[in-house]
Amino acid sequence: MSTRADAAPLLQVEGVRKYFPAAGSLPWSRARGYVRAVDGISFVVHRDETLSLVGESGCGKTTTAKLVLRLDEPTAGRIMFRGQDIKTLRGPANRRYRAGIQAVFQDPWSSLNPRMRVRDVIAEPLVVNQRLRRHEVEERVAQLLMAVGLEPAMASNFPHEFSGGQRQRIVVARALSLNPALIVLDEPVSALDVSIRAQTMNLLKDLQERFGMSYLLIAHDLATVRYLSRRVAVMYAGQIVESAPAEKLFAQPMHPYTQALIDAAAPARPGDGEQRAVVGGEVPSPINPPAGCRFHPRCPFAFDRCSREAPRLVEHDKGHTVACHLY
Numbered sequence: 001m002s003t004r005a006d007a008a009p010l011l012q013v014e015g016v017r018k019y020f021p022a023a024g025s026l027p028w029s030r031a032r033g034y035v036r037a038v039d040g041i042s043f044v045v046h047r048d049e050t051l052s053l054v055g056e057s058g059c060g061k062t063t064t065a066k067l068v069l070r071l072d073e074p075t076a077g078r079i080m081f082r083g084q085d086i087k088t089l090r091g092p093a094n095r096r097y098r099a100g101i102q103a104v105f106q107d108p109w110s111s112l113n114p115r116m117r118v119r120d121v122i123a124e125p126l127v128v129n130q131r132l133r134r135h136e137v138e139e140r141v142a143q144l145l146m147a148v149g150l151e152p153a154m155a156s157n158f159p160h161e162f163s164g165g166q167r168q169r170i171v172v173a174r175a176l177s178l179n180p181a182l183i184v185l186d187e188p189v190s191a192l193d194v195s196i197r198a199q200t201m202n203l204l205k206d207l208q209e210r211f212g213m214s215y216l217l218i219a220h221d222l223a224t225v226r227y228l229s230r231r232v233a234v235m236y237a238g239q240i241v242e243s244a245p246a247e248k249l250f251a252q253p254m255h256p257y258t259q260a261l262i263d264a265a266a267p268a269r270p271g272d273g274e275q276r277a278v279v280g281g282e283v284p285s286p287i288n289p290p291a292g293c294r295f296h297p298r299c300p301f302a303f304d305r306c307s308r309e310a311p312r313l314v315e316h317d318k319g320h321t322v323a324c325h326l327y
Contacts, residue, residue, distance in 0.1 A: 008083065009044035010181055010214050011068065016041055016077035018063050022287050035286045037063040039238035040077070042313075045182065050208070050215040052225040052246070054261065055235035058283055061218045064235075065184050068216060069103055070094075082181075099129050102175035106187035108167035112159040118145075118170055119155035125177045144173040147210075148203060165196035169203065176211065186218045201227055222265045226250055231319075234258045237284050237294040240313060244320040254322040256299045293325065301326055 019034040038060040045051045053061045066072045068079060070086060079086050081097055089097050105111050112121055122141045126132055132140070142152035148169040159167055168188065175183050188204065189197040201224060208215060219225050225232060229246040234257065242255040253259045260279040281298035284290050290297055296306035305325050313323040 007046060009080075010047045010082065011045040011216070012080040013041060013043050013064075013068070014078050014080070016064070016067060016079060017075045018060075018067060018072065019075045033287050036238050036289060037286060038067070038074075039289075041235070041238075041240045042077075043233050043240065043243065045214050045216055047181070047214055048208070048212050049230040050217055050228050052217040052219055052229040052232045053235055054219060054222065054225050054232060056220065056261075056283055058286070059235040060238040061220075061235055062186060065103070065186050065216065065218050069101060069184055070098065095129065099125070099178040100180050101182045101184065102178065102180040103184040103186065104168070104171050104175050104188050107191050108164060108171045109159070111171050112167060114159055116158075117155065118157055118159065118162075121159070121170060122155075122174045122177055125174065129178055140177065144176055147176065147207065148173045163196075164192055165200060168192060168200055172203070172207070176207065179211070180213060182214045182216060184216045184218070187220070188217075189224055190219070190221060197224070204228060222250075222262065234261065237289055238286060239294065239323070241295065241324070242320075242322045243313075244317075248317075248320055252320075254316065254320070254327060255295075255324050256301055256326075257295050293323075 016038055017036070017040050018038040019036055022033045022035050041060070041064065043051065053064060055061055063072070067074050073087065081101070084093070086097055119138070119141050122144055123137050126137050126140060141155055145152050145155060150166065150169055150173070154162075159170070162170065185204070189200050192200060204215070205228065207213070215228065217225065217228055226246055231243065232246050232249045233240050233243040234255065235241070236257050242249065242253070242258045249258065250262065253262055256279070279298050279300065284294055284297065290307070292305070292307045292309055293299070293302070293311055296302040299306065303325070309325070311323040311325050313321050314327070315321045316327055
């Protein structure tokens, strides 16, 4: 894997915001304000690496994934892929972009057409995007099935004939069909049985090393994040509050919210949980977020400045940035 710090990023997100009109209480009433789902985030994904976005439900992780996949358009800011603003892409350039970024979602069952055989599910992107002969498509499907640990003979089966873990492998095979540079993994193992999560995570790591892809991992399970990630960005109320290499972030979390997430995770050893505390309170409304630091109403270390002034994301150590007045 490339470790050059000066290498141009594969994906670059700059000051991206996504606001949704907040509907009134009645169907015919006008929108009252905006839901600030994503509110000015910036990050990069380099080649051959995994960046994870973590945080509580409603923090903006999945909305960010949809913006990267062009399933939605940002209200402000820009998203660059291989140096090009994706909002300007049209025609063949847009098709190349969509082929270069694929997705694996949380529920493999809803991602597969139950009326299509597995060979057709995997072959569909090839048929739409590439001019291949029938035997070439069949060979590619067989190769992809073997790459994800399934037998080529299974290609004639329907999705309901597979277990949940096998269906997720089929979804991964389809995502690999066009040799993407980046795969967005949106909670890829959270819907799977605990017994097969480790197998799926090992598969994802092996495929990344074999094919040289990058991952943008959307997750709330910190064990998954720590195992798969090279870097982690922590989101809260639509903003990134801390970003660091994975091992550094788990060893030395700086932002109180990051510390709370790690403390709230299952203890690594019996007895660890006795020393851990969970921050109380609720996630602020995305329609009317609090002034200053958005975490200050729940923060045990908050002081006057936190309620008045929003902290900037500042680098405090090499590759470790945090938005907190404590530093």
